């Protein structure tokens with residue numbers, strides 16, 4: 001199986017690379033800055049070519065096009081739009097930073113769609129034809145009981161809207177598109193007080209991902225496999 005993962009140099013993305021390697025999958029591991037990807041390169045070096053490292057910067061859409069061209073002959077079974085940011089701490093009522101908000105939209109909402117546009121041919125060539133977008137419960141209207149976090153919440157809500165439209169637009173071609181909540185995970189973003197390790201997260205994520213059928217397309221899936229209300 002061939003899998004492409006964005007934001008693969010740390011956190012959940014890096015653990016996905018490790019897990020995929022253990023499964024014997026071919027991994028296209030993407031990062032925005034090779035100088036910030038030492039751990040990823042160390043894993044790739046030991047993989048006998050099973051893992052290749054590529055540049056894909058969600059703020060530089062030309063890099064996505066360039067990567068698509070580089071991989072034009074490679075089928076992709078699962079494309080994981082994992083790269084994401086929380087955005088500025090200035091995200092509370094009265095102090096929301098507009099520039100940071102725009103950047104979060106670019107990375108969290110626009111780039112995932114641009115990835116699918118860029119890699120649609122490779123996905124058609126793949127067997128699983130699955131697009132997994134790392135969303136968050138914080139993008140759910142129904143789950144918002146605390147307010148604030150305007151930047152992160154709205155950019156993940158926009159991602160959810162992208163997922164829903166993709167699930168409709170690409171259904172005839174057999175492409176499955178889902179939004180995933182990975183749980184509250186111990187990473188730079190999730191912090192040390194988070195509930196689960198990256199390993200626990202990734203094992204469960206792939207258990208969910210590898211059982212999807214076209215009937216699941218358009219779902220917003222919690223880490224336990226249940227549906228999250230939009």
Ligand SMILES: NC(=O)c1ccc[n+]([C@@H]2O[C@H](COP(=O)([O-])OP(=O)(O)OC[C@H]3O[C@@H](n4cnc5c(N)ncnc54)[C@H](OP(=O)(O)O)[C@@H]3O)[C@@H](O)[C@H]2O)c1
Pocket residue numbers: 006007008009010011012013031032033036056057058059081082083084085086107134135136137181182183184185186187188189190191194
């Ligand atoms: N951790 C949680 O509890 C949690 C909960 C819900 C959802 N999520 C979502 O899960 C995903 C992974 O989160 P994480 O906890 O692993 O976060 P993380 O540890 O902060 O890692 C974020 C990853 O995204 C990459 N990234 C950021 N900006 C990028 C850009 N412009 N282009 C390409 N890559 C970029 C980072 O690369 P650099 O190293 O170059 O910055 C890094 O690899 C995110 O989408 C996040 O929103 C996480």
